[in-house]
Each structure stands twice: as C-alpha cells, then as structure tokens.
Amino acid sequence: MGTADARPAPVASIGARAAGATQQGARLKTRLHAYQHSYQPEERTLARLAAQQQLIQQQLCNVDADIAALLDVEPELRRKLALLTSIPGIGLTTAVVLVAETAGFSLTENERQLASYAGLDVVQRQSGTSARATTISRRGNVRLRTALYLPAISGLRCNPQLRVFYARLRARQPNGKPGVIAVMRKLLLLCYALWKRDQLYDATYVRRVN
Template sequence: MRITSDYYPMDTINFDQIQQQSVGIDVSSETLEVRLGTRRTDHQLAYTPCRSFPNTQQGFANLLEWLQSHTELSELWFIMEATGVYYEEFAYFLHQKGFRVCVLVARRAKNYAKSLPIKSKTDAIDARLLARYGLERQPRRWQPPSQLLRQIKALLRERGQLKKQRTQLKNQRHAAQRAWNHPESSLRRLTDHIRQIEDYISQINRQLEALWSSQEQLAEPIRRIGKITGLGRGTVLQVIAETNGFALTTNRNQLASYAGLDVVFEQSGTRQAATKISKQGNVHIRRALYMPALAASRHNRALRAFYQRLVERHPNHKKIALVAVMRKLLLLIYSLWKSGQSYDEEFHYQQITQAA
C-alpha cells in the first residue's frame, strides 16, 4: 500500500472518506500540543491544525470534547512520547476511560522521525509526527504498571539518588578532613548530613522489603532469580520495576535495546569503528547491573567462563566483556521470569563452554 506525503485540510474530508485516524500529542509540563491525523480511503494523509490544551484534568476534558467534533473517539489511537513523568497523568486518564493509548519510548520516536524527510523540529511538527506514526505503523497498546511496581520503582530511584548524594558528601568530607585547618563545625554538618541520608536509605530498604514480599506473585520470582551467583534480589527487583515486569518488551533484542545494552556497529568502506553499546536506553537498569556483572564475572562459574573467553579474544577490551556479562544477566532474568524455572549454573556453564 502506497501512502503519499501530501497533506489536505481536514474540512475537505467527509466521514465516508476516512479509513483510519490517530491523535498525536506532544506533551510538556504545562501543555498538550495536539493534532488529529487521518488516512483517507485514497491513502492520502490529512491533519488538523495544531491545538493546544492545558496539561490538566480540565484540559483533558476539553481535548476530548474537541475531538468528538471530528471523529468517533472509540476508533482512535492516542500516540504520545514518554517525556519524563509529564505524559503519565494524561495517559492514565485515557487508559481509565478505555481509549487506545500508545506511549513511545524516546528512541523509537526519534528513529521514526529519521525515516521521514523532516528537518525542522517544533511542538506542532512533533505532534503531526506522532499522529503519522499511528497511521503508518502498528501501535502497541500501553499497559500501565501496577500500583505496587510504581511504588517500588519510585523508591528504588529515590534510593539511587540518595546513594549518589551520600558518595558526594563522603568525598567532600574526606577532602575537608585533609584540608588545613578546616572548620570543625563544617565537618560535623557534613557528618550529620551523611547520617541523615543513611537513615533515609535504611527507611527505604525497609519499605521495599515490605512491598515486594507482600505479594507472593512478585516475591517468588525475586527470590528464585536472586539466587544467581553475583546477582542478588535488589538487582532483580530493579530490573522488574523498570521494565514493568517485562511488559514493555516482547523479546530479548527489544529488552537489550530498552536497557541500552544493544550493540552498535559503525562501518563505512574500509573504515570500521570500535563496537560499542548504544547507551540510549534505561540508565537505571545499566547502573543496577554493573556491580552484579563485576561480581558474576569473578564468582559465577558460567559467567566467569564467558567473561574470560571474551577477554582472551579481546585482551585490551575488558570493559566490553563486562558489558556483555551485564547483557547476559539481564537476559537471564528475563528468561527465568518468563519460564518460571530456577537457575542451573552447571547447565549454563555447559551451554557457554559448548558455544566456545
């Protein structure tokens, strides 16, 4: 089917000419920039002028009222991009009303934009781009995370920020202790601040333990997968929370891409750049997997063999080998979560050595 790049005013289209419609919403903290896109029966594309609505409950109601004058709401796809947390209220509003919502991760929207002859970037253009995505692609319906996983993810991210602050403060205190004649009062405040942050971290740890262990459907795989040598329950919990129980991906390659652990190749003519990972995915997953990968590469028999094999092939690229272990751990969590099986280190070791 051929779809042209011509655009026609919406007021020139009769309802019997409409084949498919979607709404593109460019979301910011204050506003929703909205365009309704239509694919006609002759495969031409048409868009409304951009309309702006407040990113509030009243704005949501006004947006739906405006759309009702143009189309049948039950047939629409609402396409938006995951922009921080600003899209969430509107996405939940639409989901609760039973509308079809597609939330694109930033990388997917960016890659789609690259496939089109669009050089400029404005809110109106982004809204039209998202509407066009709904007309040309097969949108995947957004499933919001459970309340339990939302709470766990929020607490894990808060704990991560607190640990980062604690490290910074400890570095400051260390420098202050070595400085000449540094005020004792300043050192006491730094120490008190560190203790306060450690108290907050302890509180969060207790909350997390109570939350994930309260639901056996979540607790059972956390305990089972967390037995992998070098991994631990905390890492498994972070991966599950950040992926909404892997609801955001449908296969292993998508999962690796979502975490930014997919491999990027650059080759042109005789030039071939060093292989690297994209780092364009969820940074929280990569941070959570780094230390477990380091431990697994030393203490997990199967993953140690895998790591050593890669180091032997590329002795000057140990970091690449470590990233490969991170990816292995991520995919192990995914496989065991989906299959319900327990980790067999000996079997995994045999698989790796046979593949060598």
C-alpha cells in the same frame, strides 16, 4: 496481584525510589573518589560528601524495609523475585528495580528489544566508510544499567560461569569495560529468561543466553 507479568503499583513506586537512590549513590561515589584524589581536598567537603553517602544509604535501608513489607502481602511477587535472586550477584533490591523498570518484563517482546531498552545493545561506530570498535548504544534506560553494574562486578566474583564468559571477552578485547558491560547484559537477559520461564537459575543458562 494480577498476572505474574504485571507490575503492582507499590513495586513501581519502590523500584523508582531504589533506582533513584542507587543512581545517586553511584554518582556520589564517583564524585567522592575524584575529589579524594584531587589536589589538597578540603576536609569540610569530604565530610559533606560522606554525610550525603550516609543519607543515601539510609534511603536504601528504608527501601529494603518497604520491600520486605510488600512481599509479606504479595506472596506471588515474592516467589517471582526469588527466581531472579537465585542468580549469583542479583540481590533483592536489584531484582525489584529490574521488575519495576521493565513493568515485569512486559515492555519488550524479546531479548534483543530488552537489551536495546536498557541501552545494552551493541552498535558499531562508523568513521567515514570504515567501521570502528563496537560499543553499547547508551540510549536506553540508565536506571537499568546503573542497577546492573554492581551485580555484574559481584557476579564475576561469585559465579564461575560468568568468569569464564568474561575471560573469553577479555581475550578478544583487553580493555575490561566492554567485558563488564557484556556481563551486565548477560545478567539482564538471564533475569528475563527466568521470569518468563518461571524457573530458578541453572548454570547452563549462562551459556545459552546471549
């Protein structure tokens, strides 16, 4: 397969398909939710959107099957992905997308560059001569951000350390969205650390990774 940080061509292909289907699914979910709460939604349109959701779900099932087949013949990749999936909230498909979109975390040299590449680096808005609220740049890889959103929500349910981290952020910023974004960044950097260190998840990583 090559070095542990190399990304085999099948991973790139499968990861791209998974990222695409996940992104389409997220957009469709938002569209369906908005339409369901619109004035007098048409049943025909609702049925069409539901059918599109089923199609995307089938695409993701096909991706899962392809991932399983790939890992049967790539034991080292399977071992490395298991490091990422040891993090509560990170599933196998998400791990594959992260590895595919970062070329095995080889596109950046450190955590700050990785956060910037994903568009999860924090910037400060300027208004004239005064600084306004901080926000993420959103100029990076949208597929990474899309792939990390649901794992962040899941991680807040099943990972006590992430809940503590999130609660501290909410205490400073009552608006929940920046907190979720920070959890996404935390998960990405955790994946990076475990992949590079070749180690399984440990709860203390949550406190150490910025």
